[in-house]
Amino acid sequence: MPITFDHVTYSYPSSCEPALRDISFTIEDGEFLGIIGHTGSGKSTLIQHINGLLLPSKGSVLVDGMDIASNRVARRDTRRKVGLVFQYPEYQLFADTVKADVGFGPRNLGLGEEEIITRVRQALARVGLSYEECAEKSPFDFSGGQRRRIALAGILAMQPSVLVLDEPMAGLDPRGRENIMRFICSLHEEGMTIVMVSHNMEDVAVHATRVITLKKGEILMQGTPREVFSHPKELRDVGLGVPLATAFATELNECGFALPAGIFTLEELADAVAAELGGVVS
Amino acid sequence: MGNLILGQYCPGTSVVHRTDPRIKLFLVIFYLALVFVAPGFSGLAVVTAFTCLIIFFAKIPFRTILNSIKPLLFIVIITALINLFFVHSGEAVVDWMFFTITTGSIYMAIFLSWRLALLLFGMSLLTLTTSPIDLTDGAEHLMRPFERIGFPAHEFAMMMGIALRFLPVFMDEAAKIKKAQEARGADFESGNFITRGKSIIPILVPLFVSAFRHADELAMAMESRCYHGGVGRTRMHVLAIKNHDYAAIAVFAVALACLIVMRVVGL
Ligand SMILES: Nc1ncnc2c1ncn2[C@@H]1O[C@H](COP(=O)(O)OP(=O)(O)O)[C@@H](O)[C@H]1O
Ligand SMILES: [Mg+2]
Numbered sequence: 022m023p024i025t026f027d028h029v030t031y032s033y034p035s036s037c038e039p040a041l042r043d044i045s046f047t048i049e050d051g052e053f054l055g056i057i058g059h060t061g062s063g064k065s066t067l068i069q070h071i072n073g074l075l076l077p078s079k080g081s082v083l084v085d086g087m088d089i090a091s092n093r094v095a096r097r098d099t100r101r102k103v104g105l106v107f108q109y110p111e112y113q114l115f116a117d118t119v120k121a122d123v124g125f126g127p128r129n130l131g132l133g134e135e136e137i138i139t140r141v142r143q144a145l146a147r148v149g150l151s152y153e154e155c156a157e158k159s160p161f162d163f164s165g166g167q168r169r170r171i172a173l174a175g176i177l178a179m180q181p182s183v184l185v186l187d188e189p190m191a192g193l194d195p196r197g198r199e200n201i202m203r204f205i206c207s208l209h210e211e212g213m214t215i216v217m218v219s220h221n222m223e224d225v226a227v228h229a230t231r232v233i234t235l236k237k238g239e240i241l242m243q244g245t246p247r248e249v250f251s252h253p254k255e256l257r258d259v260g261l262g263v264p265l266a267t268a269f270a271t272e273l274n275e276c277g278f279a280l281p282a283g284i285f286t287l288e289e290l291a292d293a294v295a296a297e298l299g300g301v302v303s
Numbered sequence: 304m305g306n307l308i309l310g311q312y313c314p315g316t317s318v319v320h321r322t323d324p325r326i327k328l329f330l331v332i333f334y335l336a337l338v339f340v341a342p343g344f345s346g347l348a349v350v351t352a353f354t355c356l357i358i359f360f361a362k363i364p365f366r367t368i369l370n371s372i373k374p375l376l377f378i379v380i381i382t383a384l385i386n387l388f389f390v391h392s393g394e395a396v397v398d399w400m401f402f403t404i405t406t407g408s409i410y411m412a413i414f415l416s417w418r419l420a421l422l423l424f425g426m427s428l429l430t431l432t433t434s435p436i437d438l439t440d441g442a443e444h445l446m447r448p449f450e451r452i453g454f455p456a457h458e459f460a461m462m463m464g465i466a467l468r469f470l471p472v473f474m475d476e477a478a479k480i481k482k483a484q485e486a487r488g489a490d491f492e493s494g495n496f497i498t499r500g501k502s503i504i505p506i507l508v509p510l511f512v513s514a515f516r517h518a519d520e521l522a523m524a525m526e527s528r529c530y531h532g533g534v535g536r537t538r539m540h541v542l543a544i545k546n547h548d549y550a551a552i553a554v555f556a557v558a559l560a561c562l563i564v565m566r567v568v569g570l
Contacts, residue, residue: 074482105486113483115508125505129488161512175487 022102022182022214024048024071028080031066039078040066042238048183053215055229055246057222059260062235064218065108068185071216072103101130104181108188110172111165119145119163119171120156126179137178144178145171148204166197173204183214190221202228223264226250226285234261247283266290311371311471313431318547319361320432324441326548327433333555334425338418340559342566347417349565353558354424361432371431372423379416379423386412430467439464440542457533469517473510480509 024047031041040063048054048071058064069075070082073089073096081088087095107113116122120141127137142152148170155163160171169189176184189205190198198221206228209215219225225232225246232249234242236259242249250256253263253271262268270284270293280293292302314320322330341350358368392407430438443460450456481491484505491502 069482072486074485100486100488105483107479107483107486110483112513113480113505113509115484115505125484125489126487129490179487 055225058235
């Protein structure tokens with residue numbers, strides 16, 4: 022189910038300056054697309070176009086070749102297949118039990134009671150929570166990190182084939198971030214298409230298969246992490262950075278090293294430096 | 304930021320913006336008097352011209368004002384419709400099934416909705432040109448006499464200010480939550496009255512939760528800066544009435560006098 026943006030421009034009704042300008046790209050099946058950009062560059066606006074919550078002012082979004090703006094059926098189908106996790110999803114919990122909240126999506130899909138319970142059970146297990154322990158508790162009795170996992174389960178229970186996440190790690194502690202990141206990666210390995218907005222360059226560099234950089238509503242760069250992060254100057258100009266290891270490798274190269282491009286993690290850096298100096302590579 | 308709404312401030316430095324908030328609140332009451340004293344269409348035309356003059360001095364784009372009262376325009380329309388169909392006086396113009404429109408009803412419909420629109424313009428001009436802080440300050444001053452009988456003027460004004468300040472925040476938040484639930488397949492557009500009412504729960508609960516969270520955080524932030532209510536609190540900006548404030552009062556007084564004369568003479 023490839024999703025294609027075809028020259029999409031969007032302005033919010035209350036402002037004249039467009040929030041998105043002439044955006045064209047395609048989300049391929051099974052890829053992990055990272056979206057980076059400064060605050061206000063239009064990342065959140067962009068991802069709301071993926072499932073038709075916002076409709077382009079100009080241009081179109083095509084799902085399986087059908088324009089979701091003009092085709093109501095296609096739009097409904099897309100809403101079912103694209104799971105959209107907003108920023109701070111835990112603030113959207115509302116039901117009096119975890120079961121009811123996670124089951125909200127499946128219920129809206131019109132599934133039977135038994136199927137809903139099965140899906141809630143699976144989704145909770147997926148995010149590392151036990152159905153027996155949590156199902157009847159209020160979602161408000163959990164910690165922030167756990168609530169976010171419950172909210173994620175609410176989206177997974179709809180069994181989307183594309184998962185779109187808006188800064189899924191914002192406001193979590195390091196362990197929480199790592200848990201969520203590992204969880205997103207495992208979903209990707211199982212074949213789910215992932216679109217992730219993130220401010221963490223390392224996560225995007227290491228896990229994404231493709232990166233889109235936004236600048237004031239326009240696509241500044243797109244390509245593999247290796248391609249995008251080999252332009253540290255352009256990235257810095259739009260208020261972004263490159264992973265620490267990449268920056269360090271660049272500096273070493275300026276001092277006479279000849280490290281290869283595409284170093285994103287400390288391990289890769291250590292190995293490259295060791296190889297360069299004729300040491301032991303792990 | 305979402306749409307400008309009634310109660311939102313549009314920053315500026317015009318003479319209307321700079322008028323003392325106490326005087327402005329007082330003049331709004333004056334303005335109400337103008338609208339209600341105005342006899343017939345000629346009077347309303349004078350008030351309309353007067354309102355345009357204020358808008359001109361406030362240097363606020365007409366569209367901004369129109370946008371800010373848009374959510375309330377339906378009241379004007381309903382008023383017009385009710386008067387159009389339920390007032391029966393004068394000659395019948397249309398008489399078809401149970402719809403009877405008379406010359407009197409047309410007159411009343413136009414007169415009352417015009418009047419109401421002017422009131423909305425006046426209110427919206429006040430909030431567009433006065434920051435919530437100034438507005439609260441002014442309200443507190445005007446309510447101060449009631450403190451003698453135990454009315455908590457400062458606390459009341461503070462609550463009003465906070466409410467005004469957070470209104471746009473909650474509008475934004477409600478829109479966000481609505482989208483998030485739509486992404487989970489919630490449907491707010493179809494269904495009968497009851498299912499629609501029920502479908503609003505997934506928006507209302509998170510909105511209340513977030514309101515309490517905001518309240519908690521705000522209380523903590525205020526307390527950590529030693530806020531302890533009105534007693535003994537001094538101000539950074541002490542309100543003082545200046546010449547242009549007197550001028551504003553004079554202008555309003557002249558306008559009122561004109562209208563009273565028009566009324567007495569029977570124009
Ligand atoms: N609901 C809205 N109404 C009007 N303008 C908005 C709204 N949401 C975002 N914007 C504007 O659109 C632009 C892009 O915002 P957004 O997509 O939220 O950026 P990001 O997620 O990259 O921080 C910003 O200039 C922002 O002010
Ligand atoms: Mg955002």
